[in-house]
Amino acid sequence: MSTDTVARTPRPRPVSPMAILGTIGHVPGGADIVGSAPQPTEPPHVPKTAAKPAGRILAIDDDTRLLENFSLALARDGYSVETADNLADGLRLAATRPFQVCLLDHNIGYDSGIEALPRFAELAPQMRVVMVTANSGVEDAVKAIGLGAADYLVKPCSPEQLRIAVARQIETRRMLDRLDTLEREVGAAPELASRNPAMQAAIDMALQVARTDANLLVLGESGTGKGVLARAVHRASARAAAEFVTVNCPSLSAELMESELFGHSKGSFTGAVQSTVGRISHADGGTVFLDEIGDFPLSLQPKLLRFIQDKEYERVGDPATRKADVRIVAATNRDLEAMVRENQFRLDLLYRLNVISITLPPLRERQEDLEDLANGFIRRYAADYGLPPRRLSASALSKLRTYAWPGNVRELQNMMERAVILGRGEEIGPDLLALNTALRAEAQPGALMSLEALEKLHIERILAASDSLDAAARTLGIDASTLYRKRKLYGF
Numbered sequence: 336m337s338t339d340t341v342a343r344t345p346r347p348r349p350v351s352p353m354a355i356l357g358t359i360g361h362v363p364g365g366a367d368i369v370g371s372a373p374q375p376t377e378p379p380h381v382p383k384t385a386a387k388p389a390g391r392i393l394a395i396d397d398d399t400r401l402l403e404n405f406s407l408a409l410a411r412d413g414y415s416v417e418t419a420d421n422l423a424d425g426l427r428l429a430a431t432r433p434f435q436v437c438l439l440d441h442n443i444g445y446d447s448g449i450e451a452l453p454r455f456a457e458l459a460p461q462m463r464v465v466m467v468t469a470n471s472g473v474e475d476a477v478k479a480i481g482l483g484a485a486d487y488l489v490k491p492c493s494p495e496q497l498r499i500a501v502a503r504q505i506e507t508r509r510m511l512d513r514l515d516t517l518e519r520e521v522g523a524a525p526e527l528a529s530r531n532p533a534m535q536a537a538i539d540m541a542l543q544v545a546r547t548d549a550n551l552l553v554l555g556e557s558g559t560g561k562g563v564l565a566r567a568v569h570r571a572s573a574r575a576a577a578e579f580v581t582v583n584c585p586s587l588s589a590e591l592m593e594s595e596l597f598g599h600s601k602g603s604f605t606g607a608v609q610s611t612v613g614r615i616s617h618a619d620g621g622t623v624f625l626d627e628i629g630d631f632p633l634s635l636q637p638k639l640l641r642f643i644q645d646k647e648y649e650r651v652g653d654p655a656t657r658k659a660d661v662r663i664v665a666a667t668n669r670d671l672e673a674m675v676r677e678n679q680f681r682l683d684l685l686y687r688l689n690v691i692s693i694t695l696p697p698l699r700e701r702q703e704d705l706e707d708l709a710n711g712f713i714r715r716y717a718a719d720y721g722l723p724p725r726r727l728s729a730s731a732l733s734k735l736r737t738y739a740w741p742g743n744v745r746e747l748q749n750m751m752e753r754a755v756i757l758g759r760g761e762e763i764g765p766d767l768l769a770l771n772t773a774l775r776a777e778a779q780p781g782a783l784m785s786l787e788a789l790e791k792l793h794i795e796r797i798l799a800a801s802d803s804l805d806a807a808a809r810t811l812g813i814d815a816s817t818l819y820r821k822r823k824l825y826g827f
């Protein structure tokens with residue numbers, strides 16, 4: 336579909352203030368049926384505070400009065416209704432907006448709604464289609480269901496029948512979405528496989544380590560997938576049934592880190608109004624992932640070392656020694672050996688963490704994976720946002736291949752999410768790829784660009800010119816935890 340389709344998409348029709356009819360539809364002879372006892376005229380009730388509609392409905396019928404009646408009846412329940420009085424407009428709307436339910440006329444002018452069902456399924460696989468027809472023949476109903484319709488409504492129908500039919504499909508859609516989310520959560524770790532030999536060797540090694548209880552240190556630039564690998568190790572291990580707990584080291588001060596990790600007793604410090612057991616205890620039997628271990632507070636490193644060696648620890652303010660059986664997976668993009676030389680990291684802790692270390696290659700060195708990763712993200716976000724499937728065009732892929740990916744897989748992921756949201760056609764072309772090179776070209780003195788874009792670019796440049804996160808934070812005049820959050824936010 337070309338990108339100009341949205342521009343030509345008809346705007347939603349305004350709903351006229353006509354009365355809601357007791358019965359919606361046409362008698363075969365042509366006149367609208369008003370129920371035997373006409374309903375009192377009543378303005379449609381649309382909840383004032385309904386920031387989010389109860390559901391997005393697309394109604395397609397060549398009978399514009401019937402479309403108005405559908406809109407009125409459904410607006411009462413807080414649905415947002417868009418209409419099309421011909422098949423081509425209906426298909427365009429379905430391809431470009433996320434609808435949960437479509438009310439599709441059997442015969443739309445000279446076009447057949449039933450014959451168009453496969454096209455709707457292709458353009459909007461998440462949309463539940465209810466066939467609406469004056470023809471109550473069983474044969475048609477069977478054919479429609481066979482071609483993907485979810486239900487069949489015979490007109491004339493009452494507003495109540497219409498609402499029930501729509502509510503049923505909205506509920507089904509909600510349950511299917513929930514199921515999808517649960518399935519994704521269960522299988523949250525993306526499929527870990529690579530066409531790049533170095534990356535595949537890293538994955539194989541991680542899965543081999545998973546079978547043991549050894550601690551693991553994962554190295555690699557930001558956004559290369561260290562957290563994903565840590566989770567995969569947990570899931571492939573005998574610990575999978577217990578918790579996987581992530582601790583982002585730069586985001587916590589030494590005091591907070593101690594109580595967060597090991598727990599504290601009530602009253603052990605100002606503000607400790609109740610006891611907490613700590614993340615280590617939560618992860619008993621499972622895995623603790625210490626992200627950005629290079630930022631683990633130096634003063635607390637002896638306590639972590641003791642826990643790793645002896646599996647013993649004390650809560651803050653409680654002398655009782657406790658035990659927990661936890662595998663530690665630590666990750667960093669910093670040079671821990673250099674930090675040891677600068678007395679920023681303890682050598683004995685490094686030895687303990689570093690029993691096995693795995694380095695993930697940056698994305699620019701695993702070009703073989705670009706296409707699979709990009710299309711995987713596109714599929715995922717299209718499904719998440721209820722948009723039709725899209726794919727990367729050949730020229731977009733070539734453009735991705737020329738880029739250096741300072742933010743690695745995270746940057747690619749963010750870029751594909753943006754492209755899916757902004758894209759209108761079935762293909763994602765190079766114009767939708769917000770590569771930072773473009774930003775760089777714009778960033779001349781006085782260039783018209785947002786403060787956020789300028790901040791992103793400046794942080795990126797300082798990071799590239801600095802030896803460590805700390806050094807970059809010092810140059811920028813912010814603390815390391817703020818810089819850490821901004822990096823995650825901007826995707827590098």
Ligand SMILES: Nc1ncnc2c1ncn2[C@@H]1O[C@H](COP(=O)(O)OP(=O)(O)OP(=O)(O)O)[C@@H](O)[C@H]1O
Nearest residue numbers: 525556557558559560561562563626668744745748
């Ligand atoms: N192989 C992959 N398949 C799909 N998504 C991936 C893959 N690798 C990484 N990602 C995604 O990229 C993003 C960054 O991954 P992750 O957080 O694991 O990187 P990281 O190296 O730990 O980054 P940081 O050092 O900044 O913490 C995540 O959203 C993750 O889901």
